[in-house]
Amino acid sequence: MKILIVGAGMAGLSAARILAKYHEVTVLDKGRGIGGRMATRRIGEGVADHGAQYFSVQSNDFQVFIDELQERKIVSTWQLAQRSNIRYFGTEGMKMIPKTIADNINVITNEKVVELLQNTLITERGNEYSFDKLILTQPIPQVRELLEQSSMLISPIDDAVLNAIKYQPCIAVIALLNKATSFESGGIMLDNHPIAWIADNFQKGISHKPTVTLHASHEFSKQNLEGDLNQIGKKMLESVQVFIPQSSIETFQVHRWRYSLASSRYSASFYQLEGKQIFLAGDGFGIGNVEGAFLSGLTLAKALL
Structure with missing residues (x-):
């Protein structure tokens, strides 16, 4: 199964660390390096x-x-x-922690995602990545921006969850x-x-x-x-x-x-958009902070397995 993760911070890398043992996992990040706020x-x-x-x-x-x-x-x-x-x-330095997690994970940097078309993500550089399941770990305002740019409709329940973060x-x-x-x-x-x-x-x-x-x-x-x-x-x-x-x-x-x-934050460690193979994770879910981001990715990975 192809699993695509957007965001090489603690949540994305924590999920990838588990999922890459069993599935084809690719992590995309818009930055030159990995780690997010680490x-x-x-x-x-x-x-x-x-x-x-x-x-x-x-x-x-x-x-x-x-x-x-x-x-x-x-x-x-x-x-x-x-x-x-x-x-x-x-x-x-804090950056060494995500760099350590990223060992043996396929992480592609300088790839800003700009559009989501069904089971394909398109980046600013024009590259396309297909997936069976998609994990978005960016801050929720950036997730919203991606969904709006993609003209993707979400349910009222999805909307309420995103608004609360x-x-x-x-x-x-x-x-x-x-x-x-x-x-x-x-x-x-x-x-x-x-x-x-x-x-x-x-x-x-x-x-x-x-x-x-x-x-x-x-x-x-x-x-x-x-x-x-x-x-x-x-x-x-x-x-x-x-x-x-x-x-x-x-x-x-x-x-x-x-x-x-x-x-x-949303009380659970992750959230799945209704009717879609799109999952949201990060420090906006669960207990927040560094540990919360790690647990968010870990809990989601275990659920997908």
Whole structure:
């Protein structure tokens, strides 16, 4: 059976990891690389996680997987001073986790899907991919856009499910510094501030040069989402001068995450469009976050098998 998966983030790769053992599986992603918000980026001679910073583990299925990655030194633990429970992160950056999952999976990057015609997907580059079952793991607004571009009608129940899933944005800044910060445990969470989170990637252990990652609050991100990114980045860095003096900043980059957090989710781990061999998965389903995306893909894969 041909199974086509759109999105090489945690949900898509988690599903592909299981399904590829039994079926012909192809994963398409519009980006140059894989991982979605499990993103690590170079800045000068430094490295920074600029999407998801860490994750927690609650379920046995995810714990078994993470234990395996810990044994292979791909995942490490992180005890934040402001939190009691252990967090996990990619030892060489968060991107290493999806890259590890993608081993031996047929993943094709730079393929943006633009149209769905019955059992065929067409990409922006004009390539066509046929399927027996289709798994869409993009944020739901992007799924809606694809369905509308394809003039595909969905049922009122489908429409209600999609409408109920909401996301919050996040603007992220990564900056290369000429000296390390003095954050206790390498990370700081701020309340009632334009910045919700600051991480020192040097202290975290993924960068040989001091770099920091700033995540704006949801409110600040919503208010500034369509603004000039360079100016927004300057404003964000200026707001944390008490932690990061302007004199220590060598260069910075800014990124918009339009669908950073699924703030309102569908309760089940996945959803099948009525009367169609089209399945939706991702962090908009189940418990959300990194673990939720992994479990969403895993649960869907088991159901299809």
